[in-house]
Amino acid sequence: MTSAKIAVIGGDGIGPEVTAEAIKVLTAVAPDTFEFVDYDLGAERWLRTGEVLPDSVLEELKHVDAIALGAVGAAPGSKAIPSGLLERGLLLKLRFAFDHAINLRPSILYPGVPTPLAPGLVEGRTVDFVVVREGTEGLYCGNGGAVRVGTAQELATEVSVNTYFGVERVVRDAFRRAQARRGKLTLLHKHNVLVNAGRLWNRAFTEIAAEFPDVTTNYLHIDAAMIAMVVDPSQFDVIVTDNLFGDIVTDLAAAVTGGIGLAASANINPTGEYPSMFEPVHGSAPDIAGKGIADPTAAISSMALLLDHLGRPELARRIDEAVSADIAERGGEKLGTTQIGDRIAARVA
């Protein structure tokens, strides 16, 4: 990796603020390694030009080595920007077009991080797990419709798409990760109600488990998993689940491990045919945008996932170590966005 090309999509709200710090840290840990290309996409571009993600831009993005994304989306309830326009037209479009089947979302409770969990629940225990969320199927496919919209007879459907191909590849990925970690994999679903998709997920999970006799497996219904995440998150090593359950469980996972400002993610294209994309789990946080107070740590940690993906694990570990040292030193003190970025950049340099 002499010069890798990274597309930078800051996006909306705090997206550009946290992304600037992420790029700052990436440049500090690996000077002269990356060529950054900025893409002006998001709410402002749409308001100005009516474009969300032009085909020509999508074509260009296909050829970069990785994408660093901030966040997209307007304030919930915005009148100027329809809900879903940017989420579906930009973020999900990239995940689908570039076949980001593996949505990796690690959670680690670093020492000294304030957690809403009672001290007795985490003291002396390791909370360090990763959610492997399916990224290209489920209820996210836009497979639905509506009739008689606006009337008392309105009917709307959203149909979840689950293919054996899609489930098998994410489950196999999760088994491999569990094998390389502490050897435990938990499947989250709701097969007591969603019997069709549930049967498919269960079969894939059971069949692939036979290839990984050294991995211990268990299953939790998604509702019970919400309890487990709050009363004993140390029980988890690797979690595998579908697209929507994975979206929900990773916000909770973030909350119990120090907050959404720390949660990183990778959208991985398993074949390497398309660029993978690295982004914080959080959104554009319109409530704090422009104030310089967004925590850039999640965006910065996402750059560690990017470095891992591009075959530079030693640089990735340097970012992880700097992040954990900085969090410990901060001890819950609230610092500004650029302050945190500067501190972590100085540590990795």
Ligand code: NAD
């Ligand atoms: P959000 O994640 O933007 O914000 C939820 C809460 O977390 C807010 O109180 C916010 O201030 C706080 N928060 C988020 N990031 C933070 C950070 N780095 N530091 C400190 N606090 C932080 O979720 P939302 O409010 O539901 O969504 C806002 C917009 O973002 C919506 O348009 C939504 O669709 C979009 N969204 C985008 C992504 C993405 O681009 N990946 C992810 C989630 C939501």
Ligand code: IPM
């Ligand atoms: C996330 C976000 C997205 C998702 C939205 C904005 C499409 O919530 O990355 O977690 O649901 O995947």
Ligand code: MN
């Ligand atoms: Mn989400």
